[in-house]
Amino acid sequence: MRRVVITGLGAVSPVGIGADVFAAAIRAGEVGTTPIESFDASAFPRRKAGQVLDFEPSDHLKRLDPARWGRSGLLAAAAARLAVADAGIGEGELDAARAGAIMGTTSGESAVVQDLAAQWVAGGLDTIDGELAGQTPASRIASAVSTELRLTGETQTIPTACSASNYALGYAFDLVRSGEAEVMLAGGADAVNRLTHAGFYALGAMAEDVPRPFAADRSGIVTGEGGAVLVLETYEHATTRGARIYAEILGYAANCDASHMVHPDATSIAACIRAAHEAAGVEPSQIDYICAHGTGTPTNDATEVAAARAVFGERIPPISSIKSMLGHTMGAASGFGAIACCKALEQDFLPPTANVTDADPELGEGVDCVPGSGRAARLGIVQNHGFAFGGNNVITILGRVS
Template structure:
């Protein structure tokens, strides 16, 4: 099996509209959560979120493109441009174009387009919608537009597994390159659910916080939604080395499991099997791991279940692990969240800086881990895990190693 490395990264999220700005925010422990700003927000009981501020589509796309691109596709393309630029790859060479593809994760796809067109029909009473509504809202729109923009003609598709979507997408991209079916893949996730319908639907679950995201803190009271995207270039190691590419990190393992239990309640066993499986796939012992980017949603159920799973997998080594949730800063991007969180994993490996869990106020005996509270920490780590555990009992864990 071939080795897989990351040679490019791009993002847009509530903290920044690029990777350097996002990493600076991680180091500073900056929080991007604030009051939501969109139509009819006063009708919602949840009025906070990690919204992308100051986004101007016209600065990045022409009028024809804007007519085709939902907000989640715009975010994905913006992040993909940054990732490809950093990688230095050109997919216009037919030899690479046929050996390159896209796997993107999203839970809802074009939620803003859904929301706007329901209003058009039911609130404004119109009987017609734009002819491109379907290609604009479909879940594979972002993956398809990325492949068309860069001329990538290999395996391209989207994955929708709720909050694990982007980890599943990146894991599958890893498998595709490792197995020899492609030499390079653009992969990650994108989500833009911060609209009236998106928040209203989540309100019904009663898992949302009205005042902030405090993962692992005893006074936590729910998750906070975010929006944005992150995209990476996964490349075969020898291919990257031959062209002198800068290697950000190596992807060494991936595992996915199903709880086969409850549609919303997490399972310690399912999460533990996914973490252990990623280590087994990487051929690494548990004590090689120095940092875990947690799923860490800030809900009572997730955080104590994830803590118990970490303790089960790592045993005594759990006391030496650093584990943090960057959702406390950029919010929960649902299908795009694992992709943005992978940036914190790369920062830990490359820069020796562990992103903090901000908003932490009070220790919880059921979350007795080193959660790097409130301030970033300098620490040298060689191996990290990135956890994603979704509604439906779907778990996906990636293992990365320092290049």
């Protein structure tokens, strides 16, 4: 099998646009949650989200007409443009490499559906904008990437909710490793919208102010948005063109709890971790850092730590959550996690858990959640978690390339 490496990173996030800006903000522990602006949230007791406030699609896109695409698709396409530029790969090279796009999402274009619903309520069914309705299919998120970059390879949107970016990375990894493509773009995108916000509020899963993963006073998530895209290619293709390599994808694993729609299962997650290690050919002792799913809910964080303890024993690697800074960016979450992992490998630091001073003692001894701001560390192999409602778990293992 061919080796697969990551050579380009594109981040359109609540803490900044561009991989370098994103990495600097993450390392500093900057928090990007602000009062919601994309819809009227005045009726909700919880009114914050991780929003990309300075996003102007026309600043990044060359082919897509922003008026004809939903916000999730625009976030994805802009992140893809940034990733390709970061990789230093031209459109002619993408075409020759049979490049395609695999993107994940939770809510698709629910922000568009929100606007359609407002039209219906205000003026009746006959007033709905047909062209706007055409923007609703979730498939358009990956299509936005391929249309913007003229990618003629496989294009697919994977709607497995909050683990979807890791699913996309895994599937793109398989396509490149098997020889079906030399280059693939993979990641995820979601936009802040009323439906997702209301759903998590109804579940009682929203934080009162900011997310505090792993803290004793953690109370839930803050919804977020963004586009996260990574360029994957064969090691041979990357070295032949002299590309900078951030990391090698050593392997991944996916499974399903098959038990409860919203409550995670520690035994199942532990099995996924073990399967990912086996696929990557690594031992638990070789993992230097875990980029946690880390939602900030009492149950989810406790379950994730219990699963890690079942695999690592008392030596749990440093485990932190960038959701403390971005909010929960849904289908983009593990894509941002992968970007953070790549930058951590490149720049020798542990991404932090912001808004936290110490890990909850109830999680047990030895939980280093890297509180506050990033910490210098030489990392060799890192583990990126993505979990979702329905029990969909995906874990990717990334390693430094000498």
